[in-house]
Amino acid sequence: MKQTPLNAKHREANAKLVDFSGWEMPIHYGSQIEEHHVVRTGAGMFDVSHMLPVDIKGEGARAFLKKLLANNVDKLQTTGKALYSCMLHEGGGVVDDLIVYFMTETWFRIVVNAGCAEKDIAWMEVQRDQFAPGLQIIPCRDLAMIAIQGPKAAEKFWESLPGSEGPTKPMKPFTAIVIGTMFVARTGYTGEDGFEIMLPGRAAPYMWQAMLDAGVKPIGLGARDTLRLEAGMNLFGQDMDEKTTPLESGLAWTVDLKSERDFIGKDALLRLPRAKQLVGLVLQDRGVLRGHQKVFTAAGEGEVTSGSFSPTLNCAIALARVPVGVNVGDEVEVAIRDKKLKARVVKYPFVRNGKALV
Amino acid sequence: MSIPADLKYTKSHEWVRLEADGSVSVGITDHAQELLGDMVFIENPALGRVLNAGEECAVVESVKAASDVYAPIAGEVIAANEELEASPDLLNKDPYGAWMFKVKPADAGDLGGLMDAAAYQAHVDSEAH
Numbered sequence: 001m002k003q004t005p006l007n008a009k010h011r012e013a014n015a016k017l018v019d020f021s022g023w024e025m026p027i028h029y030g031s032q033i034e035e036h037h038v039v040r041t042g043a044g045m046f047d048v049s050h051m052l053p054v055d056i057k058g059e060g061a062r063a064f065l066k067k068l069l070a071n072n073v074d075k076l077q078t079t080g081k082a083l084y085s086c087m088l089h090e091g092g093g094v095v096d097d098l099i100v101y102f103m104t105e106t107w108f109r110i111v112v113n114a115g116c117a118e119k120d121i122a123w124m125e126v127q128r129d130q131f132a133p134g135l136q137i138i139p140c141r142d143l144a145m146i147a148i149q150g151p152k153a154a155e156k157f158w159e160s161l162p163g164s165e166g167p168t169k170p171m172k173p174f175t176a177i178v179i180g181t182m183f184v185a186r187t188g189y190t191g192e193d194g195f196e197i198m199l200p201g202r203a204a205p206y207m208w209q210a211m212l213d214a215g216v217k218p219i220g221l222g223a224r225d226t227l228r229l230e231a232g233m234n235l236f237g238q239d240m241d242e243k244t245t246p247l248e249s250g251l252a253w254t255v256d257l258k259s260e261r262d263f264i265g266k267d268a269l270l271r272l273p274r275a276k277q278l279v280g281l282v283l284q285d286r287g288v289l290r291g292h293q294k295v296f297t298a299a300g301e302g303e304v305t306s307g308s309f310s311p312t313l314n315c316a317i318a319l320a321r322v323p324v325g326v327n328v329g330d331e332v333e334v335a336i337r338d339k340k341l342k343a344r345v346v347k348y349p350f351v352r353n354g355k356a357l358v
Numbered sequence: 359m360s361i362p363a364d365l366k367y368t369k370s371h372e373w374v375r376l377e378a379d380g381s382v383s384v385g386i387t388d389h390a391q392e393l394l395g396d397m398v399f400i401e402n403p404a405l406g407r408v409l410n411a412g413e414e415c416a417v418v419e420s421v422k423a424a425s426d427v428y429a430p431i432a433g434e435v436i437a438a439n440e441e442l443e444a445s446p447d448l449l450n451k452d453p454y455g456a457w458m459f460k461v462k463p464a465d466a467g468d469l470g471g472l473m474d475a476a477a478y479q480a481h482v483d484s485e486a487h
Binding site: 027028031032033222226286287288290308309311316337 | 395396398399401417419421422424443450
């Protein structure tokens, strides 16, 4: 298994380490639920060094990304601005979802999922060779990545890194700046304020320790999953994949079908019928929603794509792909083992900035 | 946590305690709760249900996963721990105190077929490799 530069820090903290997409990563450091609450109420940090930053460098970077990505990088006009997008194949299915940062016209940075990284690079290179042969695609494998998240994340980050408050305090959500060898983005995957910090791997243990010293708790990937689910954020491989389109995955807001721009997968999205949609579910009965459970609705059958116990709401919640025609407020049934339990269809996110929304 | 010497164990990580009235209490071991993580839901067998040894009869769910609990011995379910349904986290905090259900054994001699603490420890060790 591959290890991140923070592996020794996880062992020092008695992490339970598991295989995550070929990486040895902490699932929790004791209690996943406690870690979840820390991020909703204080400040927690995640090692997300398994994710891969990929730099797109050279003349024509913007034009290439307008072809490569379903969202429109023309929305990025100020230095450091970030955009969430899917990268589609010709059939409209999702190769991966990612965040792209605009730094200069000859430098965009993309951060992709760990499990998709090799496939993504191969895909980008094939497209590059066809549409922008002069462009460089540079995987930044030497960078580590730490996410610090929670209502107290910003102040704890400033406390940990003297001099960081000046440049990062004015940062708006979904922007990034470069500070020396660090790339600091006000982004995350929890529904809370915070930063994602990309930095040289050899520096990562020192940054981690400084944040530990400031009282920031290490948080495992288990809590990362319940936090992102409460925040209504999709997970590639569960809520969407190469067989589903963003339009049937609750991601229509990230797909630009209005402009004249021709991107990979656009024809398929315009052509394919849109029969399914992603909705939120809150279980009314006792039990736990899980991926792949069947959902029975008045409009036909669907399936839970991500489900778990929500520590903030103290009940089971899920994202589910159901037929178009199911509406918020509907009551549906979910097959859990030998029972059919009642669930309510809700608009997600379920939780944002520490507050329950459903 | 050491494995209590006064209990019996199954390969599927249930523990069994013989009570003074001849019934047996069933729970899940410390090793089992450790593997599963924070518990959020349990479902016990219905009172009066007659269990076969080795039969799936209850469910425990952590944030991470659902796991079946198997009947360690044959018998009738005579009690279920309702406190656990409200506070599944007791399985994490006090695994050998938090019994799930009680069975009136069909044959008290069946307990002899279960593992003692030393055998269970060896079983846990063997699964770790």
